[in-house]
Amino acid sequence: MTEKATLTIDGRNYEFDMFTGSENETCIDIQKLRSETGCITMDPGYGNTGSCYSSITFVDGAKGILRYRGYPIEQLAEQASFVEVAYLILYGELPTPKQLALFRASIAEHAPLHTSLEHHFSGFPKSAPPMAILSAMLNLVSCFHSEVLDVHSEGPGFDKTVALLLSKVRAIAAFSYRMASGRPIMHPNPNLSYCSNFLHMMFSDPYREYIATPVVERALNLFLVLHADHEQNCSTSTVRVVGSSRANLFSSVSAGVCALWGPLHGGANAAVIKMLEEIKDSGKPISHYLDMAKDKSNDYKLMGFGHRVYKNFDPRSLIMKKTVYEVLDELQQEDPLLQVALELEEKTLKDDYFVERNLYPNVDFYSGILLRAIGIPLNMYTVLFAIGRMPGWIANWRELLEHNHRISRPRQVYTGQTVRQFVPLRER
Numbered sequence: 001m002t003e004k005a006t007l008t009i010d011g012r013n014y015e016f017d018m019f020t021g022s023e024n025e026t027c028i029d030i031q032k033l034r035s036e037t038g039c040i041t042m043d044p045g046y047g048n049t050g051s052c053y054s055s056i057t058f059v060d061g062a063k064g065i066l067r068y069r070g071y072p073i074e075q076l077a078e079q080a081s082f083v084e085v086a087y088l089i090l091y092g093e094l095p096t097p098k099q100l101a102l103f104r105a106s107i108a109e110h111a112p113l114h115t116s117l118e119h120h121f122s123g124f125p126k127s128a129p130p131m132a133i134l135s136a137m138l139n140l141v142s143c144f145h146s147e148v149l150d151v152h153s154e155g156p157g158f159d160k161t162v163a164l165l166l167s168k169v170r171a172i173a174a175f176s177y178r179m180a181s182g183r184p185i186m187h188p189n190p191n192l193s194y195c196s197n198f199l200h201m202m203f204s205d206p207y208r209e210y211i212a213t214p215v216v217e218r219a220l221n222l223f224l225v226l227h228a229d230h231e232q233n234c235s236t237s238t239v240r241v242v243g244s245s246r247a248n249l250f251s252s253v254s255a256g257v258c259a260l261w262g263p264l265h266g267g268a269n270a271a272v273i274k275m276l277e278e279i280k281d282s283g284k285p286i287s288h289y290l291d292m293a294k295d296k297s298n299d300y301k302l303m304g305f306g307h308r309v310y311k312n313f314d315p316r317s318l319i320m321k322k323t324v325y326e327v328l329d330e331l332q333q334e335d336p337l338l339q340v341a342l343e344l345e346e347k348t349l350k351d352d353y354f355v356e357r358n359l360y361p362n363v364d365f366y367s368g369i370l371l372r373a374i375g376i377p378l379n380m381y382t383v384l385f386a387i388g389r390m391p392g393w394i395a396n397w398r399e400l401l402e403h404n405h406r407i408s409r410p411r412q413v414y415t416g417q418t419v420r421q422f423v424p425l426r427e428r
Helices: 033-037 073-079 082-091 097-109 115-121 130-144 155-180 194-203 214-226 234-243 249-260 268-282 286-294 315-331 336-349 352-356 363-374 378-402
Strands: 004-009 012-020 026-028 057-060 065-068
Touching: 004 033, 012 033, 065 073, 065 082, 065 315, 073 214, 073 315, 082 097, 082 194, 082 214, 082 378, 097 155, 115 130, 115 155, 130 155, 130 249, 130 378, 155 194, 155 249, 155 378, 194 214, 214 315, 214 363, 214 378, 234 249, 234 378, 249 378, 268 286, 268 336, 268 363, 268 378, 286 336, 286 352, 315 363, 336 352, 336 363, 363 378
Parallel strands: none
Antiparallel strands: 004 012, 012 026, 057 065
C-alpha cells in the first residue's frame, strides 16, 4: 500500500502519495498540490524539490557515496576508461568488448570538424572565453548535421548524435585553445585514445607531436570519469529544463555549458587556483585567510571547501588527491601551490569551525592543481569539466524524453504592485 502524507490547510486535510526510491529516498508527490489546495511550495534553489525520477546517478551526501548506474565511483575511477563510463551512463550497462570497440570507432569517425566550421573559430576575438566559444560552436555544429536536430532518444539516429557530440566537443575545445594562443589547428589522430587525442590536438605542433605519458593520460581520464555525472546539479537541471521544451540535444547541452560556466559550479576549480595564487603571493600566513573566512562580517570564502550535496566528504576529492601526487611525481614537478593547498587542508581539518560545518576539501580543490600540472591553461578548466559532464547531460536529456516529462514551468509568489491604472505621459 502506498503511504500517504497529510497536509492540513484551514482545518481541511489533504492527502498526497509518498514514494520510496531504490536507495530508500522518500518523496512526497505534490503534483496535484496547486489544483487541489490552491497553494504552491516555496523552495529557492530547489534544494528540497525533486524534479524527476532518474536511474542514472545516485549521490548520498551524508555518507560520501557517488555511483553511476549502481557502480561505485571508486571502482570506475580505478578501472574504467572515460569512453567505457560514458557508454555505461548513456545506455545503462557496461559495454561488451564488441560494443565498446564499435562505440570508440563511431566517436573516432566523427572526430574531424567540417572545414567551414574551422573558419568560424577565426571570427572570435582572441580574448573570447573558451566557454562562450564552446557553447556557440556546439549550436553551430548542429547546423552542419541537420539530422541531429530531430528529437529522438533511441535508435541509430540517437547513437550517431551521441558519438558526434562526444567527439566534436573535444575538437571544439582544443581548437578554441589553439586559435586563442595563435597556434595552427591540429586535427585529430584516429589512432589515439579519447584522452590522448584531445591532448594531441591541444599541444602538438606541425613538427612535434605531443605524446601523453600513461600517467598523464590516466590522470585526464580520471578527471573526466569523476565529472561524468552528478545527479540534478545546476547544469544538468538546465539541460533538462531546456530539453523539456523538446529542444534538440545540441541546443540543450549548449545551455548546460552556459550554466556550468559560473564560479559556483564548473568554474570553482579555476577559482581555487586563483585563491591559492593569492595566498602564495601575499606572503601572509594561512591563518589570516582562515580568520577572514570565519569572520561573519567578511565576504571572503575559501574556494574548494564544502559542497552543496556532500555533508561529510567528497569521495572524488580523495581519488583526485592521490592522482595529483602521481602526476607531479611523473613530471618531476614541485608545484608551490600544492604546498599551499596541503597546508590549507591540514589547518582546516584541525579547525573546529570548519570541522563542525563539514567544510572538507571537495573535488575542485585538487582538480585545478591536476589540470595545472598537465599543462591545461586556467581558462580551459571549465571546458574540461564540460567535456567530462557531456555523457551525464546526454543521458538526462534522453531520460527526460523517455519519461515523457512535461515542460518545466516553475511557479512563483508574486510580491509586486497590485492592479493600478495607467496614467498618460502628459498627466504625469
